[in-house]
Amino acid sequence: MLITRRTDYAIRIMRTIAENDSEGPISVREIAERDSIPYQFARRIAYDLANDGLIKVTRGARGGAELSRDAKDISMRDIVIVGQGMPICSRCSKEDGWCENEDSCSVKTALEELDVLVNDYLAKLSLAQVIRPEEDRPYSTKK
Numbered sequence: 001m002l003i004t005r006r007t008d009y010a011i012r013i014m015r016t017i018a019e020n021d022s023e024g025p026i027s028v029r030e031i032a033e034r035d036s037i038p039y040q041f042a043r044r045i046a047y048d049l050a051n052d053g054l055i056k057v058t059r060g061a062r063g064g065a066e067l068s069r070d071a072k073d074i075s076m077r078d079i080v081i082v083g084q085g086m087p088i089c090s091r092c093s094k095e096d097g098w099c100e101n102e103d104s105c106s107v108k109t110a111l112e113e114l115d116v117l118v119n120d121y122l123a124k125l126s127l128a129q130v131i132r133p134e135e136d137r138p139y140s141t142k143k
């Protein structure tokens with residue numbers, strides 16, 4: 001699965017908001033500057049994150065973006081879906097008619113299983129686990 005630039009930016013925006021959470025709302029302009037994201041692009045992504053209920057945005061002098069719930073209750077899958085839609089590893093596993101061999105192809109089944117694994121991992125990995133390396137992560141490679 002390839003993470004798009006838009007999804008990468010959405011993850012960075014969410015990370016910055018989560019890291020700033022104890023200080024209150026943070027402006028999208030400040031997020032864009034901290035994370036080297038073009039401001040207009042950051043605004044559009046923040047709008048989508050707010051529409052999907054991952055952040056709250058308040059207008060005004062003391063306004064800005066903040067998480068809508070605790071970082072441990074926001075999965076990386078939630079963020080990826082806002083950035084690029086449902087995570088898939090291959091079009092053949094999700095798009096009927098994409099390939100003329102789909103009815104007899106064993107690779108399609110393997111790719112569908114891979115999609116399940118990727119979605120499961122992203123659903124189990126919380127924003128809190130990403131921003132706090134000391135948190136236990138699903139499938140951690142640390143010993």
